[in-house]
Amino acid sequence: MLKETSRLQWDNNFLMLLSGQWISKAGDSFFLLAGFWMMLSLTHNPGALGVYGFATGMAQWLSLVGGVYADRWDPKKTLIVSDMLRAMILLGLGFLALWHHLDPFFLILVAVVVEIVGSVFGPALRRLLPLLVDGDRMPAAVGALQSSDAGSQMVGSLLGGPLLTLLGAASLFFLDAWSFAMSVLSFVLLRTRSSTPLQAPAPKERRPTGFQGVWQEFLDGQRALWGQALLRSIVPLGVAANLALAPLNVLDVVWVREVLHRGGVIYGLFSVAILAGIMGGSVMAPRLLPRVSTPAMMASGLLAGGLGMMLFSQIPITAADLALLIGFGIGIGSLQTTFGSLIQRNTPPTMLGRVGGALNSFLMAANPAAYLVAGVLATALPLSTIFLGSGALLTLVAVGVIFRRHALRSEKGITQPDAP
Numbered sequence: 001m002l003k004e005t006s007r008l009q010w011d012n013n014f015l016m017l018l019s020g021q022w023i024s025k026a027g028d029s030f031f032l033l034a035g036f037w038m039m040l041s042l043t044h045n046p047g048a049l050g051v052y053g054f055a056t057g058m059a060q061w062l063s064l065v066g067g068v069y070a071d072r073w074d075p076k077k078t079l080i081v082s083d084m085l086r087a088m089i090l091l092g093l094g095f096l097a098l099w100h101h102l103d104p105f106f107l108i109l110v111a112v113v114v115e116i117v118g119s120v121f122g123p124a125l126r127r128l129l130p131l132l133v134d135g136d137r138m139p140a141a142v143g144a145l146q147s148s149d150a151g152s153q154m155v156g157s158l159l160g161g162p163l164l165t166l167l168g169a170a171s172l173f174f175l176d177a178w179s180f181a182m183s184v185l186s187f188v189l190l191r192t193r194s195s196t197p198l199q200a201p202a203p204k205e206r207r208p209t210g211f212q213g214v215w216q217e218f219l220d221g222q223r224a225l226w227g228q229a230l231l232r233s234i235v236p237l238g239v240a241a242n243l244a245l246a247p248l249n250v251l252d253v254v255w256v257r258e259v260l261h262r263g264g265v266i267y268g269l270f271s272v273a274i275l276a277g278i279m280g281g282s283v284m285a286p287r288l289l290p291r292v293s294t295p296a297m298m299a300s301g302l303l304a305g306g307l308g309m310m311l312f313s314q315i316p317i318t319a320a321d322l323a324l325l326i327g328f329g330i331g332i333g334s335l336q337t338t339f340g341s342l343i344q345r346n347t348p349p350t351m352l353g354r355v356g357g358a359l360n361s362f363l364m365a366a367n368p369a370a371y372l373v374a375g376v377l378a379t380a381l382p383l384s385t386i387f388l389g390s391g392a393l394l395t396l397v398a399v400g401v402i403f404r405r406h407a408l409r410s411e412k413g414i415t416q417p418d419a420p
Contacts, residue, residue, distance in 0.1 A: 010154070013190055013191055014132055016189055016190050017128075017145075018144065018145070018148050019186055020183045020186025020187060020391065021148060021149065021183065022148050022152040023064040023152065023183060023186075024083070024152075024179050024180060024182065025152040025153050025179075026152040026153060026155055026159075026179055027156065027178065027179025028156070029152075029154075029157045029160055029271060030156055030160045030163075030175045030176045030179070031090065031172065031176040033161070033172060033264075033268060034097075034173055034176075035052070036049060036253045037164060037267065038097065038107060038169045038171060038252055039107060039108075040254070041169075042104045042107070043104050045379075046254050046375055046378035046379055047252045047375040049251065049254070049378075050106075050371050050374055050378070051108065051369025051375060052108055052111065052371075053249065053250040053366075053372070053374070053375070054368045054371045054372040054375075055111065055112050056108075056111045057367040058112075058216070058372050059111075059115035059119070060115055060310065060367070060368075070120050070123035070127050071123070073120075073124070075124040075125070075127040075128040075131075076128065076187055076190065079121060079124050079185060079187050080141065080188065082120055082121045082124070083180045083181075083183045083187070084184050086117050086118060086177075089110060089113060089175075089177075090174075091174065091177040092110075094108075094170050094171075094173035094177060097168070097169050097170035098170040129142075131140065140286050142337060142340045142341045145340075147282035147333075151194070151229060151275070151279045153275045154272045154276050154279065157269070157270075157271030157275060158268060158269070159268075160268050161269060162261055162268070164264035164268070165215060165263055165264035165265060182231075187324070193223060202312075204390060232355075237298070237400060239340075239399070240397045241302060241305075241397050242367055243367070243370050243393065244309075244390045244393035244397065245332070246371050246374055246390075247374040247377075247386050247387060247389075247390050248365050248387065249371070250371050250375060251374055251387075252270050252271075253314075254378060254383060255387075258320075259316050260318055266318060266338075269322060273321075273323075273326045274326075274329040276326055276329060277326040277328060278329040278332055278336070280328075281330040281331060281334035281335075282333040284330070284334060285338055286341075289341065294338065295402065297335075297338045298329070298335060298338055299399075299401040300398075301330075301331040301332065301333075301334040301335035301338070302394050302397050302398035303398045304328070304330055304331025304334075304408065305328050305331035305335070305394045306393070306397075307395065308324045308325070308327040308331065308391070309387055309388075309390050309394060310391030310392060310406065311324050312324040312325065313384045313385075313386075313388040313390075313391060314388065374396050
């Protein structure tokens with residue numbers, strides 16, 4: 001009876017976590033759509049989209065430090081404060097947009113501040129997850145979060161396009177603020193599986209204070225990351241993959257408005273198509289991981305994404321593009337779930353914040369420059385050429401995975417730890 005009660009409590013808590021993040025990620029889709037749409041509307045210059053992406057991408061580097069503090073602070077309180085601050089920032093942005101007092105510089109500034117405040121969120125969520133999920137269920141939990149995130153963002157994009165067209169960007173900023181408030185409520189109601197506090201370090205684990213302590217913990221996280229052959233091997237592959245994905249992240253709005261000559265509804269459906277594919281890939285990956293080698297999962301995901309992007313670049317037809325983006329998303333969703341599970345399963349629980357933050361920062365290292373370069377290239381080259389190059393790069397990364405399969409540990413699944 002006690003075992004059944006404990007399992008029910010875990011299920012309720014995990015469902016609470018999923019529901020809060022579902023609403024929050026839908027709000028993130030609103031902000032993503034509104035931010036790029038408004039930047040293009042304010043400037044009428046694709047290069048400005050590159051600057052916008054560059055600034056927000058640089059702010060993501062703070063995950064390096066955010067991971068240190070995520071390991072030092074109570075994860076539940078960290079998640080609550082991060083979402084509360086972002087809710088207030090987005091509320092103010094919504095009023096500025098509503099009153100027509102928003103300019104490109106301030107939009108970039110607010111987007112950067114939102115990224116800074118959120119730099120502790122991802123590491124803190126990784127820190128919280130092992131306190132809710134048993135180790136043998138971690139791949140399924142990561143897959144469920146990935147799938148839920150993709151599904152909620154898909155709904156957000158589906159609704160965001162019409163709302164953007166009918167009500168304007170301000171309405172999406174307000175809705176994103178509301179979504180952060182709902183996420184705060186879900187964390188407030190969250191309970192652990194036992195009466196143990198979420199973070200109660202033993203006396204021997206008490207951490208030094210001040211800059212020296214933060215620096216030491218930062219170095220500990222770096223050693224934990226680079227000391228593992230498996231995680232060390234995926235960093236350059238992940239950097240290359242994110243570099244290839246960057247142009248689509250900032251230039252899809254230009255493709256919709258200036259190549260397809262469509263409006264906000266189709267712009268939202270582009271995100272829906274990608275996210276539908278990601279959700280499918282995230283559901284599929286945990287089922288395949290126990291039976292398929294890690295390199296095979298990575299290579300197949302990269303190939304699906306690369307081929308889908310290359311075909312997309314050559315077919316400026318709305319229906320065909322949406323179908324190809326679904327296939328592209330399946331590959332990316334599978335890849336993301338494999339990466340996320342590797343991090344959770346191969347990192348000590350007390351290091352998850354630092355290792356996760358460091359890995360995220362290094363994987364995103366090339367993105368700011370890639371966003372800026374993509375914006376500059378869009379002023380001189382056809383978008384089809386840029387997207388074709390992105391797909392080709394993803395395909396080359398897949399080939400790299402195949403050649404590095406021994407370094408990536410070709411044993412089946414991710415449930416087996418690295419050999420000492």
